Amino acid sequence: MEPVTEATDLLALDRQVCFALSVASRSVIGLYRPLLQPMGLTHPQYLVMLALWENEPLSVKELGELLQLDPGTLSPLLKRLQALGYLSRERNSQDERALAVTLTPAGRKLRAEAEKIPPAIVARLGMSLEELQELHRSLTRVIAATRREAP
Template sequence: MTTTPTADWLRLDQQICFSLNAASRAFGGVYRVVLKDLGLTYPQYLVMLVLWEHGDLPVKKLGEHLRLDSGTLSPLLKRLEAAGLVRRERSARDERSVEVRLTDEGTALRERALQVPRRIAAATGFDTDAIGELRERLDQLTAALDTAALEES
């Protein structure tokens, strides 16, 4: 923003948050189409990605991976359980903790989901290097904003 005149700082086209929000909404539209065949919404897909990567997890740990609180995560898990993709069970070690486990059907869905990242990458029009660089920059932005939020509170 330092090269932008101060008078222009409040223009919509100068707001990084708006650009990120617009890109997120555009991704949502593409994911809606791509995930339709899997019967998943984008947030449900993210839950499945974490479970495919890490296996059984307590709800709390799953929420940490996804940056979601339990109030947001619980309805997602309830719908995934109703679809037969996951099971929620009280932990044998700590009955206050609920473990999320993939069902056989949830595990099998991973194979069908392998085409999703390729289709999304193709939709961006970016090559894999550009996607990696963008993801890295966005991760840096997220870390900087998390730090700034902590400092402001």
């Protein structure tokens, strides 16, 4: 039997895609923390705001689909953002079962401050825009692959 070496060990931690993704995710989100703190936002709340700045108004269901979050995770985020005065949730006039999420004037105003974040992250990462765009494309392919049914 051939001895297991670092080059052949399929369970070597540093060869695991899941480990690299996990560490990269935590590390990048950590870069956002000090930038979001003055706005009173957590990273998940920032993602909600990004979705709304791009596509307002949205139903809670639409927002959950965009962010790929279940209602149990999304609801507390929305409540906290509403308490901060950045958004409102109201029953949809066409469908009483649906909640419409809209930005408040304070939420819309916050966008100007948030526009400073992407360039700060790019600068902090020290990677070219092309490298980051290719990374985004690769991660998008990984996400799509995880959603396909196994053969």
